[in-house]
Amino acid sequence: MKTVWITGNPGNQAFEPSVMALGNFDGVHKGHRQIIEDARKIAAEKGVNLAVMTFDPHPRQVLGAGANYDQQLTPLPIKLEVFEELGVTICYVVQFDTQFASVTAESFVHDFLFRLNAKAIVVGFDYRFGAGGRADANTLKALAEEAGRAVHIVPAVNLYGEKVSSSFIREKLLLGEVKLAAELLGKPYEILGEVVRGEGRGRVLGFPTANIAPLHKFVLPRTGVYLIQCKFADMDEPLSGLMNIGYKPTFNDLENQVTLEAHLFDFSGDLYHKQMKIQFLDFLRSEKKFNSAQELIAQIQADVQEAKRRFESFPR
Structure with missing residues (x-):
């Protein structure tokens, strides 16, 4: 797997065509795995690379939102290992800082996704992006499809009536429920x-x-x-x-x-x-x-x- 570090704007260099799975992917749990699996199938159909875009450090750590996100389920080196195990061929690691946090939804789509040569994009149903996190998966779909790029939105993966999510797994670990955490993670x-x-x-x-x-x-x-x-x-x-x-x-x-x-x-x-x-x-x-x-x-x-x-x- 090739790892490409993105600091600031990707610029005008040539990037290999890919189907891009987007997300922070902390934990690489069953919901994340479904996003990557759907992207893998589309990439195989198109004959292009399977790519993942993730962010470092965790956006909530930079924005100061929620729990202590200085601690991770899968710190970046571990996350990269899991991506490779799942067959990802390119991982774009975007440096998440206050400057990137101010990028508009339109700029993210045109100046990042399109410049990175994403031929199709796969996200979870609850994906949010752009300044203030004001844009959602449907916004992404509308912006990308204007330029002829398909967006596939993956519905929630549920277990025991709850959405599988990184925050839910964190909650269960802090209660000592490691068997349930394993079910949510897939291992x-x-x-x-x-x-x-x-x-x-x-x-x-x-x-x-x-x-x-x-x-x-x-x-x-x-x-x-x-x-x-x-x-x-x-x-x-x-x-x-x-x-x-x-x-x-x-x-x-x-x-x-x-x-x-x-x-x-x-x-x-x-x-x-x-x-x-x-x-x-x-x-x-x-x-x-x-x-x-x-x-x-x-x-x-x-x-x-x-x-x-x-x-x-x-x-x-």
């Missing part, structure tokens, strides 16, 4: 991290843990204990285990820094400085403070047994 929610040195307390307790430093600003699920699966670049098979997201209240009264600790089943070895992709499979329990290390050990033993039992129900 388990995952983050990328590096194993760093911790306090070594888990090994003393008989349950050695890998302390994880996320490599990007991911949306983290709520504090608690999770069933996870981890993938390493130098290992053929993934490893299953437990992850605690929290403040370690049994040993630390300073609740000011969230930590991520993974205990991997039936594994021994040196993982320091290795990168791992962590998939969240299920939520086991909330984090809580224990009266003693012995109580904590007993709870971890119960957590491991329960996690292994649940892991048997997940597809490999």
Whole structure:
């Protein structure tokens, strides 16, 4: 996949013809995948590239709207990997800043989409663009079709009576509902991290843990204990285990820094400085403070047994 970075106006250089899927695509969830799949089919019919246009940083981060969008479901490097997996041949990454935010709907269509040689455009039904987000998918359709460019509007993808959306997935992760998040995404929610040195307390307790430093600003699920699966670049098979997201209240009264600790089943070895992709499979329990290390050990033993039992129900 070719990645093209757009800062300011694309200019008059020649771009390869494509069918363009538009959106921020945070999460690349089932709704996003439908947009890209529809674009892929049209691109195949026309014999041109399948392209995606996305924006960096997240528009809401620049405009200061809504929740803390400094944290992403799929930070840009991860998003680009997923696009390539989905068969995208060109990804246009537009720098979203206050100058771009002021571009009119007409200018965006003529000075960006047309100059990038989009022969057809595919968007979700709720797509908005142009200064102040005042233009919608129907506006895009009218502007593009005036110049003979087709616009395909993809209807909502619903699950359990709710529209699949990035904000809905964020909401579910913050409630710890990682199984539902996986259904909305089309695969388990995952983050990328590096194993760093911790306090070594888990090994003393008989349950050695890998302390994880996320490599990007991911949306983290709520504090608690999770069933996870981890993938390493130098290992053929993934490893299953437990992850605690929290403040370690049994040993630390300073609740000011969230930590991520993974205990991997039936594994021994040196993982320091290795990168791992962590998939969240299920939520086991909330984090809580224990009266003693012995109580904590007993709870971890119960957590491991329960996690292994649940892991048997997940597809490999």
